[in-house]
Amino acid sequence: MITIDMTLPMQIINILILMMVLNVILYRPIRTMLAARKEKLAGLATDVQNYKKNAQLRVDEFDTKMNDARRKAKAEFDGARAVATAAGNEKLAEIRGEADKTKAEQLSVVASEFTAARKELTGQVDDFAKAMAGKILGRAV
Numbered sequence: 001m002i003t004i005d006m007t008l009p010m011q012i013i014n015i016l017i018l019m020m021v022l023n024v025i026l027y028r029p030i031r032t033m034l035a036a037r038k039e040k041l042a043g044l045a046t047d048v049q050n051y052k053k054n055a056q057l058r059v060d061e062f063d064t065k066m067n068d069a070r071r072k073a074k075a076e077f078d079g080a081r082a083v084a085t086a087a088g089n090e091k092l093a094e095i096r097g098e099a100d101k102t103k104a105e106q107l108s109v110v111a112s113e114f115t116a117a118r119k120e121l122t123g124q125v126d127d128f129a130k131a132m133a134g135k136i137l138g139r140a141v
Contacts, residue, residue, distance in 0.1 A: 134140050
């Protein structure tokens with residue numbers, strides 16, 4: 001049982017003194033450290049957000065520059081391809097022209113040789129026919 005006597009107010013006074021001493025020695029320094037820690041964490045969180053924003057801005061800038069470089073490279077590549085195609089077509093046309101010219105020259109040579117051979121053989125047809133008729137008949141015609 002609880003008895004109310006002189007020790008109860010003394011215990012209450014001791015508890016109040018202990019609470020004031022603990023508040024000064026223990027609770028205030030812990031609270032200040034926790035507040036400083038909270039401020040430091042808030043500052044670090046802000047720094048992290050700033051770094052993330054800067055990193056995203058740099059990534060976007062890098063992507064933009066890469067896209068610009070790709071467009072420029074593609075334009076230069078297409079230009080070089082067009083120049084090469086034009087040069088190739090020009091060279092091909094030149095080679096075709098030379099081939100057609102050589103072909104025409106060779107065809108004219110073959111045609112002239114064919115005409116000469118025809119004339120020569122036309123002149124020999126009569127002699128050949130007489131020789132064949134002589135062999136078939138067995139006597140000179």
